[in-house]
Amino acid sequence: MLNRTAENVARATPEPLARKVRGISDKGLAWLFISPTILLLLAINIFPLFWAIYLSFTNYRANRPNEVVKNLGFANYQRILGDQDIWIAMQTTAHFVFWTILLQTLIGFTLAWLIDRKFRGHAFWTTLILVPMMLSPAVVGNFWRFLYEPQIGLFSYVISFVSGIPPTSIQMLSNVSMAPWSIIIVDTWMWTPYVMLICLAGLRSIPEYIYEAAEVDRASNWRQFWSITLPMALPFIMLAVLFRGIENFKMFDMVNLLTGGGPGSTTEVASITLKRQAFESWRTGYSSAFAIILFVAVFGLANIYVKALNKVKQR
Amino acid sequence: MSLTTAHSVVAPSANSKRIAGAIIIAYALISIVPLLWIFATSFKTPPDSIAYPPKIVFQPSIEGYCNLFTTRTRQTPEYINSLGPATGFCDETVRKRNMVIAGPSNFLPRFVNSLIIAFGSTFCAVFLGTLSAYGFSRFKVPLADDLLFFILSTRFMPPIAVAIPIYLMYRELGLSDTALGMILLYTAVNVSLAVWLLKGFIDEIPREYEEAAMIDGYTRLQAFWRTVLPQATTGIAATAIFCLIFAWNEYAFAALLTSGSAQTAPPFIPTIIGEGGQDWPAVAAGTTIFLVPILVFTILLRKQLLRGITFGAVRK
Numbered sequence: 001m002l003n004r005t006a007e008n009v010a011r012a013t014p015e016p017l018a019r020k021v022r023g024i025s026d027k028g029l030a031w032l033f034i035s036p037t038i039l040l041l042l043a044i045n046i047f048p049l050f051w052a053i054y055l056s057f058t059n060y061r062a063n064r065p066n067e068v069v070k071n072l073g074f075a076n077y078q079r080i081l082g083d084q085d086i087w088i089a090m091q092t093t094a095h096f097v098f099w100t101i102l103l104q105t106l107i108g109f110t111l112a113w114l115i116d117r118k119f120r121g122h123a124f125w126t127t128l129i130l131v132p133m134m135l136s137p138a139v140v141g142n143f144w145r146f147l148y149e150p151q152i153g154l155f156s157y158v159i160s161f162v163s164g165i166p167p168t169s170i171q172m173l174s175n176v177s178m179a180p181w182s183i184i185i186v187d188t189w190m191w192t193p194y195v196m197l198i199c200l201a202g203l204r205s206i207p208e209y210i211y212e213a214a215e216v217d218r219a220s221n222w223r224q225f226w227s228i229t230l231p232m233a234l235p236f237i238m239l240a241v242l243f244r245g246i247e248n249f250k251m252f253d254m255v256n257l258l259t260g261g262g263p264g265s266t267t268e269v270a271s272i273t274l275k276r277q278a279f280e281s282w283r284t285g286y287s288s289a290f291a292i293i294l295f296v297a298v299f300g301l302a303n304i305y306v307k308a309l310n311k312v313k314q315r
Numbered sequence: 316m317s318l319t320t321a322h323s324v325v326a327p328s329a330n331s332k333r334i335a336g337a338i339i340i341a342y343a344l345i346s347i348v349p350l351l352w353i354f355a356t357s358f359k360t361p362p363d364s365i366a367y368p369p370k371i372v373f374q375p376s377i378e379g380y381c382n383l384f385t386t387r388t389r390q391t392p393e394y395i396n397s398l399g400p401a402t403g404f405c406d407e408t409v410r411k412r413n414m415v416i417a418g419p420s421n422f423l424p425r426f427v428n429s430l431i432i433a434f435g436s437t438f439c440a441v442f443l444g445t446l447s448a449y450g451f452s453r454f455k456v457p458l459a460d461d462l463l464f465f466i467l468s469t470r471f472m473p474p475i476a477v478a479i480p481i482y483l484m485y486r487e488l489g490l491s492d493t494a495l496g497m498i499l500l501y502t503a504v505n506v507s508l509a510v511w512l513l514k515g516f517i518d519e520i521p522r523e524y525e526e527a528a529m530i531d532g533y534t535r536l537q538a539f540w541r542t543v544l545p546q547a548t549t550g551i552a553a554t555a556i557f558c559l560i561f562a563w564n565e566y567a568f569a570a571l572l573t574s575g576s577a578q579t580a581p582p583f584i585p586t587i588i589g590e591g592g593q594d595w596p597a598v599a600a601g602t603t604i605f606l607v608p609i610l611v612f613t614i615l616l617r618k619q620l621l622r623g624i625t626f627g628a629v630r631k
Contacts, residue, residue, distance in 0.1 A: 010441035018571070026454055026535060027454070029450075029454070029535055029536070030453075030454035030455075030456055031450075031451055032446075032452040033337055033446040033447060033450030033454075034446070034451065034456060034462070035448045035631060036443050036446065036447075036511060037443045037446070037447040037506050038447075040443065040499075040502065040506060041466060041469055041506065041507075042463070042505050043503075044481070044499060044500060045469040045472070045477065045503055046485070047480075048477050048484060049472070049477070049478075049610065050478045051484070052476065052477075052479060052482040055479070055480065062423065062479070062482065062483060062486075068353055074560065086616075103484055106420050111342060112519055114335035114339050115333060115335070117332050117335040117336075118331075118332070119332040119333065119335050119336035119339070121338065122336070122338070122339070123617075125336075125339050125340055125343045125614070126339075126617075127614060127617050128338070128347060129342065129343045129345040129346060130613060130617065130620065131347065131350065131610065131613055132346060132349075132350075132614070134560060134609050134610075134613045135564065135606060136563070136564035136565075136566060136581050136605070136609075137564065137566060137608060138564075138566030138570075138580055138581040138584075138585070139373075139564075139584055139585075139602050139605060142348065142584060142585040142598065142602070143353050143598070143599070145603055146353075146356070146595055146598070146599075147349055147352065147591075150623045151367050152364075152365040152366070153368065153369075154348075154349075154352050154369050157367075157368055157369050159630060167367070186472055189349070193346075194624060196332075196460065197620060197621055197624065198621065198624075198629060201621050201629050201630075202605065202629075203361070205338055207335060214630075227574045236629065239625060239629065243624070243625065245471075246471060249473070250472075250473040250474065250475075251580075252354035252473070252566075252567045253566040254473065256381075256570070260483070269476075270473070271473055271475045271567075274476065275571070276476050278475070278478075278479045279482075279571060283339055284479060284483075284534055287479060288479055288480070291473070291475070291476030291477075291479060292476075294473055294476060295471065295473070296473055297438070298472075298473070299468070299471055300472050302471060303552070
């Protein structure tokens with residue numbers, strides 16, 4: 001009762017009076033609350049970013065800190081854009097992003113669509129499906145290396161059991177044409193549940209009355225799927241694609257542990273190239289320039305994509 | 316035509332439900348097999364783990380766990396016999412392979428590092444995140460949208476890209492390979508998620524509660540402490556678990572910025588080797604121990620999962 005009165009009084013009271021406080025002002029408090037986060041991000045994200053921009057114009061090498069640093073202007077950027085290997089790495093990355101997103105969206109949406117039927121025990125099985133995405137990609141990469149081992153690995157054994165191919169010839173990780181797919185398979189296994197969960201939220205957000213109206217109009221199941229289910233779930237699917245796209249563009253852990261970029265450079269994605277240049281060849285300036293190019297690319301693509309997403313949402 | 320026809324999506328028929336259920340159950344079971352296999356491998360002996368065809372039925376052994384926690388040296392049978400009775404399970408298991416325990420392995424310290432760094436950074440990220448989220452939710456902050464987007468955009472950077480300057484910065488500051496350095500770094504990575512998620516949770520708490528408290532004579536800070544925080548507990552707990560899972564699972568920064576004393580479990584587990592290659596039962600044992608907390612959290616979190624993985628962009 002008293003509470004209610006207080007609430008009513010509060011609602012009726014003009015803002016400035018309600019906000020009159022002893023001691024620190026609201027404005028001061030707002031900055032006191034927000035500034036630690038901003039300062040931390042400036043120190044650990046923005047300052048390093050600017051440092052990387054500075055380094056990208058130099059020939060600095062982190063393993064030779066005493067050498068004189070020369071300003072190279074845009075030479076690093078020019079060399080990267082003309083470097084055949086870098087373009088191959090970008091192509092490999094694009095290849096991974098394309099296939100993982102395609103597979104994860106198709107399988108993820110289908111699973112969500114089936115779960116949405118709310119069969120008996122669906123909550124339990126959904127939770128079980130979600131487990132792989134909660135694991136550490138590094139640990140996952142490592143134990144899939146075990147599953148992929150020819151002869152002793154479970155994966156090779158099952159494939160050979162089903163197909164009749166001798167297990168020694170199922171060299172997922174060392175075969176040039178299979179190695180990229182070995183990573184795509186693990187990534188799909190791990191992240192399909194992620195897409196599924198977001199799609200499921202999309203399907204659950206469609207109000208039932210729309211289907212009821214469609215039933216009255218005698219729309220076929222296909223028609224309902226194409227003109228209600230899919231368009232209404234589309235913003236959610238696009239959101240899942242955005243998050244997976246950004247993550248897979250940055251993909252490092254899994255590739256590093258499964259193949260380390262090999263055999264040859266068949267699975268060398270951008271992050272692996274970056275690691276090799278920065279922490280193995282110690283070409284700090286050069287790799288910083290590559291890092292900046294990658295960041296701008298992710299940022300630019302994400303921004304264009306978000307604009308498209310907003311358009312779909314507003315429809 | 317009735318509103319609920321046999322094949323409508325509004326009320327799926329019993330048959331279509333059954334088919335959907337069968338497909339989902341099949342998918343769930345197949346997708347869980349790799350994990351069950353790792354769990355089973357952790358209880359195999361090294362020879363059983365690399366047997367062909369892979370052994371589904373086997374005599375369980377704790378050798379993998381013994382190998383995970385200890386380092387061993389090979390000795391002659393005569394020497395081992397001269398040592399007297401074995402001092403425990405592991406001693407006995409190891410002796411069967413003509414080895415004696417030389418000392419503890421690095422697994423426990425690495426696991427403890429994971430605990431310290433994950434919990435430390437989670438605490439800091441949630442603390443800073445709660446304050447900022449409250450700030451953004453309740454006050455008119457100039458350029459609030461830009462600041463929020465800036466906070467989110469720090470997640471677009473490939474970790475390797477930031478790792479180069481952070482590596483240099485930490486070398487200058489003496490933070491390389493320290494738990495403090497990793498806590499600061501993971502806090503910075505997680506705070507973006509914490510702010511976005513918590514802002515969503517705090518936005519849902521009616522402002523009237525605080526205003527009523529302030530009418531009663533509380534200051535803004537007291538009102539925050541007594542009315543908002545208790546209401547936001549569930550949201551704070553969910554956010555904390557998401558931050559914890561990220562910090563627990565992180566590999567790229569840990570692999571590049573730590574090598575010894577502050578190394579966490581994810582870069583360590585793949586390096587466990589035995590005689591003649593990777594000691595798969597020990598690796599599987601380490602993986603199993605490492606995964607258990609995550610499995611528990613997944614079950615606890617399933618209701619909030621969607622918010623957490625989409626930065627609160629989607630609500631269930």
